């Protein structure tokens with residue numbers, strides 16, 4: 524296998540490859556751009572016109588998606604997977620990956636869309652670098668642009684695999700992309716209702732990519748992901764990469780549950796209290812009238828929405844950040 528096929532090994536060891544550019548026997552060019560960043564270019568005659576950004580490890584302890592990208596990179600470097608798409612592989616937070624932690628000083632996935640410029644430290648610098656890699660990759664005109672930012676969640680979930688679809692004022696969510704996610708085994712999509720500060724929000728809002736955060740199961744250490752079944756997603760990624768994606772009907776969203784974000788619960792102070800069991804699962808339903816959280820100066824978060832559910836409840840986030848999302852069923 525070509526040395527650049529060991530992107531994960533190089534990244535975990537903090538090593539730089541001696542050769543930065545390598546060609547597979549099939550003429551696919553691998554280019555190591557920097558720590559955790561690998562650009563893959565198919566031969567011009569084979570190019571399908573798709574630019575595909577695959578990122579993982581934006582949270583360092585979310586290892587199943589990192590292992591998935593590692594399998595893809597290795598298969599390309601061995602010549603077993605023959606790309607017809609341009610691909611950019613990004614491992615988001617190498618230092619947090621080495622430590623097996625979500626982040627070291629601050630959550631990179633709250634530092635996009637310009638937030639990194641108002642902050643300092645290596646994670647802010649890395650968010651800026653990830654934006655620049657993505658912007659350079661998505662700078663070619665007249666190509667399809669798709670970004671999947673792969674994650675796993677802190678807690679268990681009533682719906683195991685789901686996506687978050689970013690929002691930009693005036694831009695419609697694509698039924699075709701929803702159908703593609705369904706075909707990749709995704710069971711639910713959360714339609715955001717304001718532009719966020721995550722990596723997928725950045726590529727969606729600024730780089731005109733179709734972009735999603737994919738939540739693929741529960742976060743576990745490297746080598747302990749037997750319960751995370753990525754078979755359908757992996758098969759779909761293989762077919763997208765090789766330009767042989769099976770036809771799918773963009774009118775058919777059968778079985779895909781759609782939700783819209785009703786409210787983000789923001790933690791304003793150290794007095795914030797979340798009234799949920801520590802082991803509550805994502806997508807748990809909450810009744811109207813339920814006192815969800817309390818904060819400084821008598822602030823109360825009471826459920827008003829019929830059919831409300833909670834995802835990502837986390838009272839330990841920094842002040843000013845979201846401590847949970849209230850969602851409600853939606854249609855497109």
Ligand SMILES: O=C(O)CCC(=O)N[C@@H](CCC(=O)O)C(=O)O
Pocket residue numbers: 582632674675676677678687719721723736834835836837
């Ligand atoms: O399990 C949790 O509480 C967090 C899981 C996670 O890392 N989710 C992403 C979602 C990103 C998005 O909103 O698009 C995150 O919180 O960064």
Ligand SMILES: [Zn+2]
Pocket residue numbers: 581582585674675676
């Ligand atoms: Zn994550």
